[in-house]
Amino acid sequence: MRVAALDDDTVQLDLVKCTLESIGHDCHVYAESAALRRALQRESFDLLVLDWHLPDGNGPDIVRWVRANVKDRVPILFVTNRHQERDIVEGLTAGADDYMVKPMRVGELVARVRALLRRAYVELPPDEQVWGRYRFLPTVRRLEVDGAPVALTQKEFDLALFLFQNPGRLLSRQHLLEAIWGNANPPGTELMSRSLDTHVSRVRKVLGLRPEGGFRLASIYGQGYRFETVLAMPGGPD
The missing domain is CATH 1.10.10.10 (Winged helix-like DNA-binding domain superfamily/Winged helix DNA-binding domain)
Structure with a gap:
């Protein structure tokens, strides 16, 4: 699967990229929301992994932009320091599909990504x-x-x-x-x-x-x- 990850923390971004590529996905990373928006206007992805706080925007606004401008309903996972119930509600209400609180645990990220992809894309039998x-x-x-x-x-x-x-x-x-x-x-x-x-x-x-x-x-x-x-x-x- 083809994944886009957005986070202004390069260490976090590298960890997401290495984790997802270790389980067979292609992961493209972005440090600014404007760069991701430009990519989404010409590229297609199977999953988006988003941080909340960014130098040029915030997560819920990005999610709303994606839902308004990207025709295909790509699944979205928040990975963020925001942990209050109202934050989770806001993120999911904006259009995200799942929410994960930092510090990021690799095993949890893998499990959540696999669950999102299973729900979004039909798994077909391998033989016919x-x-x-x-x-x-x-x-x-x-x-x-x-x-x-x-x-x-x-x-x-x-x-x-x-x-x-x-x-x-x-x-x-x-x-x-x-x-x-x-x-x-x-x-x-x-x-x-x-x-x-x-x-x-x-x-x-x-x-x-x-x-x-x-x-x-x-x-x-x-x-x-x-x-x-x-x-x-x-x-x-x-």
Whole structure:
């Protein structure tokens, strides 16, 4: 999962980043709310971890801005020194999903993050996932359309499965690059960007992702891609 963490305490920020990356998440860190707001206007994240007191704003105001300006309802976790009941009520009322009081305990952070992600994103079975005509077998990297196997490279399969698992979400280009190619690749390089476009184009063509087929893969100018269910298809994800 792709996480954004906001805190003006660099030691705390490093601890959050190291903790989340140790359990397999990509964590992007920000020390000012303005920087996070700019990122949210062009990037997509699966979870936000926010401090309350910041040099250029406060946590509840940031949460309200996110809820007003980010279409997808990304889960939000407060990690803050504010511990009074009225603070917790204010944070949750502003739109946060969970609240954790500093000093941060690593085990608790991991447990809360995992619980939030479980609630926000459906966990699909690892051996077979079906959307209408499309049957994915992740353990053997096989895709069938109407029962017939479709030839895809490893990255094309990973991209197709990731898109089907995230219907309706605006996925930024960098989000897709990190999810499919990982952090080993330089972010935002022209070569990787062209490779992403090539893979998206081939997946769209080979899988027939057109409205008349029930699904559409739309390009969102300057941001990324959105995979959409156009028609009600029988079966959903089984």
